[in-house]
Each structure stands twice: as C-alpha cells, then as structure tokens.
Amino acid sequence: MSGLDTTCVTQIGILVNDIEKVRQAYSEIFQIEEPEIIETGPIEEAETNYRGKPSEARSKLCFFNFGQVQIELIQPDQHPSTWREYLDEHGEGVHHIAFVINGMKEKVMYLEGKGIPLVQEGEYDGGRYSYMDSTDNLKVLLELLENDEVS
Amino acid sequence: MSGLDTTCVTQIGILVNDIEKVRQAYSEIFQIEEPEIIETGPIEEAETNYRGKPSEARSKLCFFNFGQVQIELIQPDQHPSTWREYLDEHGEGVHHIAFVINGMKEKVMYLEGKGIPLVQEGEYDGGRYSYMDSTDNLKVLLELLENDEVS
Numbered sequence: 001m002s003g004l005d006t007t008c009v010t011q012i013g014i015l016v017n018d019i020e021k022v023r024q025a026y027s028e029i030f031q032i033e034e035p036e037i038i039e040t041g042p043i044e045e046a047e048t049n050y051r052g053k054p055s056e057a058r059s060k061l062c063f064f065n066f067g068q069v070q071i072e073l074i075q076p077d078q079h080p081s082t083w084r085e086y087l088d089e090h091g092e093g094v095h096h097i098a099f100v101i102n103g104m105k106e107k108v109m110y111l112e113g114k115g116i117p118l119v120q121e122g123e124y125d126g127g128r129y130s131y132m133d134s135t136d137n138l139k140v141l142l143e144l145l146e147n148d149e150v151s
Numbered sequence: 152m153s154g155l156d157t158t159c160v161t162q163i164g165i166l167v168n169d170i171e172k173v174r175q176a177y178s179e180i181f182q183i184e185e186p187e188i189i190e191t192g193p194i195e196e197a198e199t200n201y202r203g204k205p206s207e208a209r210s211k212l213c214f215f216n217f218g219q220v221q222i223e224l225i226q227p228d229q230h231p232s233t234w235r236e237y238l239d240e241h242g243e244g245v246h247h248i249a250f251v252i253n254g255m256k257e258k259v260m261y262l263e264g265k266g267i268p269l270v271q272e273g274e275y276d277g278g279r280y281s282y283m284d285s286t287d288n289l290k291v292l293l294e295l296l297e298n299d300e301v302s
Contacts, residue, residue, distance in 0.1 A: 003180065003181060003182040004180075004181060004182075007181050007183060007215070007216070007217045007218065008217060008218035008219075009163070009217045009218060009219075009220045009222075012160070012163060012245075012248065014289075014290050014291060015290070016290055022288075022289065022290060025288040025289055026289060028265065029154065029155075029262070029265055029267070029285070029288065029289065030154060030155060030158050031154040032158060064158070065158070066158045066159060066160045067158065067159035067160060067219050068159075068218050068219035068220065069160045069219065069220055071160075071248075090241065090242075090244070091241075092290040093241070093244070093245065093286075093290050093291060094163075094244065094245035094290075094291055097163065097222075111180070114179065114180055116180070134180070135244075137173075137176040137180065138165075138173065138176055138177060138180065139165050139166070139167055139173060139243040139244050139245075140165060140244060140245055
C-alpha cells in the first residue's frame, strides 16, 4: 500500500451548534458516560492556519469511543475556520473522517497532488492535524492526524 | 449496557449523485481496488417502507473496507426514500452511521421511545435494516442492521 498508508478510519467529526445538548443526547441514547468537553488551544499553542492565514478560531470538542472509531462533536467559535465555514454552509452534521498517519508533510503533498487542497492545519497536545478538502472527490473532508512518538 | 447494546459503528453511509465517479476517487486516493456496485432489491424483495408507505425506491451501493468501518456509497433513484430526501435537501455527503444489533423490533421501539422515529425499513439478502431519524438529536441518522444467524 502507498498513498496514505492507511485505510483505517479513527474519527467521525460532527459539527454542532450546542455541544452540551448533543453530548447529552449521545450519552442518553447510547447509555454511556458524558465525556469531558475540551477546547482547542489559543492561537499561540494551536498555531491554527486556515486557508493560508493564521486564525484565532477555537472549538469545543468531546469524544465518544465507538469501537475503533471516535465520534467527535465540534462546536466552533465565530472566527474563520473550516468548522465555521462548513457549519454555516451545510448546517449541523458530519464534517470529516479522520485517519492517523505518519509523515504529515508527504501525506499532505500526496493529497494535494490528487487535487485535494490543505484547508486548515494546527497543533494539539501531542500531535498535529491537517484538514484536506476532499468534498468534491470523496463527499466528505479528510482529517490527517499525526501523533508524536512517546519515548 | 442496555439501550442498543452496542456502540460499535460498522458503516458510514455517504450519499452521492454519481457512484462510479466517487468510487473511482476513493479507489485512486486510498489506492485500493474498486468494489463491485450492487443494487438494492426490487420492492418484492426489499419490501422497502418509507414513512409508513411501501416505496419502489432502490439504490446503487458499494462498500469500501476501512478497518472496523465500511464506507458505503449510496446513489438513490428518484422514488421516495430517506436517501433521495436527504440528498435533495442537503446535497452529497454523510447520511448515516450504522450499528449491527440484535432484536430489531425492540431496538426500534427503544429509539422511538427516545423521540427518534423510524423513517425507512427494508430487507436485504441475509438481514434487514431500519433507518432512525436521529438528525435532531445526534446530527446524523442511525441505521440499525440485523443479520440472520447462519446455522
């Protein structure tokens, strides 16, 4: 296998307007505990870059473990981001599917070579992400996640 | 655990207008073989029921194996169905996440008791499905799949 070197989906990202409310619904319907709500870092930490420009955008997030896959709820703020853009255009619903990869730079280049542009990137505690705008091709965005090796 | 007795997502269903084109894109980008395109059965076999009425709706489907999860591409025809309705309202994109359950009748009743109505049901070779309209609550539809036991 080459390309992304993986076909294992690890997250389904869902945009919501009210994360507390939707978290409660998942918890009640699937009878599982409510996970903690976290917030993506401020620009100094997250180094969020959206469509080639630094952005102060942040999101509230929470993660439900559904087997191999996490359901990630995302409530974005009003600053420019792929989250805010997609939510304004499409309403609440699935935004992306995520894959854990190694070698972010080459994987981003690989997808760009397939006509799938980088739309947003940033850092999180222990790794980094890139959103690739594959909606024209795959009808859903891809998120690439690269986790630092823990020694 | 009770409720659905599972939190293991097995499929991500994506509505498309041109299944050949999108299949080719997945195959090229993930460098995997193109799966066969199948069609849901005619009404005599599928016994499709949409919003309480029999429907002649059929869809072309194909399935990519992405670890625990299958990506299911769905190209519906023009007859009334949750697929056609959602595609017309929202455009191409993720329609549902699916869970394999046991005891379809009680699981449907459980979700209906949580304010999540049955919107479409039908039969496939070896089992049956129910789409539950959880978009208000969970921001994505749920599909329940029940496979016959093979003796």
